[in-house]
Amino acid sequence: MIRFLKLYERFGIVIFIVIASVFLAVASPNFLKVDTLLNIVAQGTYAAIVGFGMTLAITSGGFDLSVESVMSLVSVSLALLFPLIGIPLSIPVVLAVAASVGALNGLIIAKLKVSPLITTLSIMTIMKGVALLVAGGRQIVIQEKQFMELGTGKVAGIPIPIFIMVFFFVLFYMILYHTPLGRHISAVGSNENAARISGVKVDGVKIMVYTLVALTSGVASVIRTSQALIGSPSMSPGFVLVAITVTILGGTSLAGGRGNLWGTMLAAIFISMIYYGLNLINVQIFYQMLSVGLVLLVALFIEGLRVRYLAAAKARGIKV
Amino acid sequence: MREGQKRSAGVWFASQWESFGLPLLLVVMVAVFAIIAPAFASVFNLVMNVKFSAIAGIGAIGMAFCIMSGDFDISVGSMSALVGVLGASLVPVIGGFGGVLATIVIAAFLGFVNGVFVTKLRIPAFITTLGMMYVYRALAYIYTNNSPVYIQSTFWYFIANGNVLGVPFVIILMLLCFGAAVYVLRKTPFGRYVVAVGTNKTAAMLSGINVDRIKITVFTLVGFFVGIATVVLASNLGSVNPGMTGQGYEFQVITVVVLGGTALGGGNGNLLGALFAAMIITSLRNGLGMRQVDSYWQFVATGLVLIFAVALNKIRYSLLGQREA
Numbered sequence: 001m002i003r004f005l006k007l008y009e010r011f012g013i014v015i016f017i018v019i020a021s022v023f024l025a026v027a028s029p030n031f032l033k034v035d036t037l038l039n040i041v042a043q044g045t046y047a048a049i050v051g052f053g054m055t056l057a058i059t060s061g062g063f064d065l066s067v068e069s070v071m072s073l074v075s076v077s078l079a080l081l082f083p084l085i086g087i088p089l090s091i092p093v094v095l096a097v098a099a100s101v102g103a104l105n106g107l108i109i110a111k112l113k114v115s116p117l118i119t120t121l122s123i124m125t126i127m128k129g130v131a132l133l134v135a136g137g138r139q140i141v142i143q144e145k146q147f148m149e150l151g152t153g154k155v156a157g158i159p160i161p162i163f164i165m166v167f168f169f170v171l172f173y174m175i176l177y178h179t180p181l182g183r184h185i186s187a188v189g190s191n192e193n194a195a196r197i198s199g200v201k202v203d204g205v206k207i208m209v210y211t212l213v214a215l216t217s218g219v220a221s222v223i224r225t226s227q228a229l230i231g232s233p234s235m236s237p238g239f240v241l242v243a244i245t246v247t248i249l250g251g252t253s254l255a256g257g258r259g260n261l262w263g264t265m266l267a268a269i270f271i272s273m274i275y276y277g278l279n280l281i282n283v284q285i286f287y288q289m290l291s292v293g294l295v296l297l298v299a300l301f302i303e304g305l306r307v308r309y310l311a312a313a314k315a316r317g318i319k320v
Numbered sequence: 321m322r323e324g325q326k327r328s329a330g331v332w333f334a335s336q337w338e339s340f341g342l343p344l345l346l347v348v349m350v351a352v353f354a355i356i357a358p359a360f361a362s363v364f365n366l367v368m369n370v371k372f373s374a375i376a377g378i379g380a381i382g383m384a385f386c387i388m389s390g391d392f393d394i395s396v397g398s399m400s401a402l403v404g405v406l407g408a409s410l411v412p413v414i415g416g417f418g419g420v421l422a423t424i425v426i427a428a429f430l431g432f433v434n435g436v437f438v439t440k441l442r443i444p445a446f447i448t449t450l451g452m453m454y455v456y457r458a459l460a461y462i463y464t465n466n467s468p469v470y471i472q473s474t475f476w477y478f479i480a481n482g483n484v485l486g487v488p489f490v491i492i493l494m495l496l497c498f499g500a501a502v503y504v505l506r507k508t509p510f511g512r513y514v515v516a517v518g519t520n521k522t523a524a525m526l527s528g529i530n531v532d533r534i535k536i537t538v539f540t541l542v543g544f545f546v547g548i549a550t551v552v553l554a555s556n557l558g559s560v561n562p563g564m565t566g567q568g569y570e571f572q573v574i575t576v577v578v579l580g581g582t583a584l585g586g587g588n589g590n591l592l593g594a595l596f597a598a599m600i601i602t603s604l605r606n607g608l609g610m611r612q613v614d615s616y617w618q619f620v621a622t623g624l625v626l627i628f629a630v631a632l633n634k635i636r637y638s639l640l641g642q643r644e645a
Contacts, residue, residue, distance in 0.1 A: 307443075
């Protein structure tokens with residue numbers, strides 16, 4: 001059982017994707033075309049990018065509920081800034097805004113010792129209000145048509161968002177597995193006190209983690225806003241569920257300390273495949289929400305088993 | 321606590337927060353709003369405020385038990401929408417009384433389901449209930465095809481709008497709920513077990529308490545009180561909307577519980593405080609609305625209130641020398 005669960009941690013999501021692929025290939029003759037496949041991956045990019053941030057947060061033993069509000073704030077800020085300072089300057093500015101909201105989350109969690117749940121829930125509500133205030137409660141149409149190129153354009157036949165996703169995958173992969181910061185994130189997640197005693201600056205690590213989560217939310221929002229050409233103060237309701245689901249489904253342990261970025265990316269593509277399948281059978285959009293919720297419960301069930309068996313194995317002295 | 325007069329004044333205030341600090345805050349707030357918005361202080365409006373506070377207040381009772389036992393349930397808003405549309409749609413079939421009863425029973429059942437998931441999966445409750453939050457909301461949409469359900473029942477209408485001997489029935493209902501909850505918390509073994517589980521789960525388990533059963537009961541209670549609150553809310557509005565009903569309700573309820581003085585880490589709890597906190601939050605929204613403050617500021621205000629309340633609890637518990645994880 002333990003061997004199976006360890007294998008699952010590494011490759012479980014691949015099995016899900018293979019099963020879904022077989023189903024979709026039988027159901028739709030269009031599925032196995034290059035364009036369709038690229039589209040499915042492109043649809044999964046926002047979930048993947050925010051998922052990378054969420055993976056760091058969950059690896060550090062926390063998580064972030066404020067991603068939707070940060071996305072909304074970024075979206076309306078973009079729409080308002082374009083006429084003032086142009087496209088090239090607006091994007092770094094809004095990403096800095098997003099990162100500073102994240103830093104605020106991190107500061108409250110690290111310095112005031114308020115739990116991530118309450119902190120990010122409060123910041124979520126506050127930033128929702130701020131986004132609505134900034135936008136005056138309405139959607140703002142973006143006139144700069146050339147901005148659309150970022151979210152919908154292609155280079156060498158491949159949608160640009162896929163390049164952005166790969167870039168962030170490589171970046172976060174390097175951070176998590178090949179830098180001291182990444183090792184510290186895992187250390188804080190597995191045992192905060194031990195990390196503190198062995199000299200890890202726990203507060204700094206936490207602030208960094210929440211800044212990165214908000215940054216990824218900002219990037220996802222820039223892509224989304226570019227595709228819709230609308231600055232929306234209430235963007236993608238329910239997206240936080242998707243971000244958390246892809247992280248856990250991808251094999252990142254809720255117990256902290258074990259992040260799996262590969263899994264997160266593949267899980268985002270898997271969710272995108274589910275959406276594609278639901279479109280095929282032409283059901284209402286609410287079924288998307290339902291399916292993601294159910295997928296999360298399945299992932300939690302497996303995670304629960306894993307935690308239990310790993311604990312039992314440890315108690316019996318088996319190395320895991 | 322030997323640092324002298326100033327310190328002990330702080331300790332006294334900290335220990336009297338629920339019975340003195342919160343009512344004082346409520347009075348000050350009402351006074352301020354009465355000055356800046358004279359219509360706020362009319363008897364009609366003040367009674368309205370107390371009536372409306374029943375929605376957050378009754379929902380907060382279950383959540384208070386939940387937080388005391390060391391968990392969270394963030395599915396309550398969606399649960400409210402789902403049981404609301406189910407109960408309201410049943411009225412033509414089983415009558416107004418049946419619809420009300422069905423709403424409460426289904427809510428308690430959903431709470432029970434949450435409890436089973438949380439205890440059997442052994443996964444932190446907030447994340448399990450996060451999943452349930454979206455499942456319930458989606459089911460509410462699917463069941464109604466995203467259209468509101470209207471309530472056609474004089475009995476149901478009476479609950480939030482009727483009077484008994486000149487006193488609004490909803491206020492009696494709220495006080496009954498709080499009275500029963502205080503009794504359960506203070507006078508029954510179950511109440512002490514909840515506090516024991518929240519204070520130290522392992523110790524509770526070792527001393528023979530069936531922790532899983534306590535937790536499942538707590539989550540069922542959360543559902544039960546959400547059901548009652550949903551009946552009141554639906555009675556106020558005359559309809560239930562699968563998308564709008566309960567949006568942000570979990571946030572309101574958690575804020576009420578925390579402002580009421582319940583420690584986030586579990587163990588310490590206060591129901592009387594939650595009653596005052598519900599009135600404070602309701603008056604705050606009402607007062608801001610009367611001053612024509614942009615409704616979006618209310619999001620900012622309630623978010624700040626929660627952070628303020630958590631910080632305040634931390635200071636209080638450290639003054640009292642108690643644990644606040």
